[in-house]
Amino acid sequence: MNRVTRKKLLKLYERMAEHYGTTHWWPGDSAFEIAVGAILTQNTAWTNVERAIENIKKASLMNPKAIMDCRTAKLEKVLVPSGYFRVKAKRVRNFCAYLLDNYGGSMKKMAKRPLEELRQELLEVNGIGSETADDILLYACEKPVFVVDAYTRRILHRHGLVSSDIPYEELRSLFENNLDSDVHLFKEYHGLIVWTGKDFCKRTPKCEACPLGPKPAINLG
DNA sequence: GACCAGGCACATC
DNA sequence: GATGTGCATGGT
16 A cells, blocks of 8 residues: 655645654764664664663763774673663674774765665664664765654554555655655654654554544545 | 563574 | 564663
């Protein structure tokens, strides 16, 4: 099922923006911090990620070289609050190794690579999948990529626009092909989806108060 | 105390 | 190629 149109996507955006205003998503003091946060937030609530990011900063580890140089036990310890700390320590390090080997540890240099090639490279890093790669591309590298997450799929499905098992790439294409290729729009759209999802679209949704309408299937026309 | 959260890789059939 | 499983913490 695919009933997505440009008009409907703009309507969704408009309703969420009316409710929340500007989200300024994604928070972070640097592109590197955003990339690390993208890995740490995998299947994890953002509040837990914030604690781990604070720990990384307090330990002066918020740069790729420091993360590669520190002992595994120490890195794992600062990541404990974000959950899955053993796998995430490996994944963060895999990204740091990639960044150091290919771009001398510079996110700025990395971001100069063409979008498609960079996306392929990121996906080859063990621990970086589609969503994490796209988070990094959009929010850390300012590339016009639409980030799809569980909320995106859930919200569009509940409004009768796509099937619940639509593949990641397919859903990403629907947004990218129907909207202007605009980094600011893509950032805000995803930010609004995250906020709406957190407030109203968990597995047990509170559709009554949702800015998108009182029922899962609303008239978006 | 159960259930859930913005994933991902790997094993198995 | 589809389906299942491990990974771990903190909030509700």
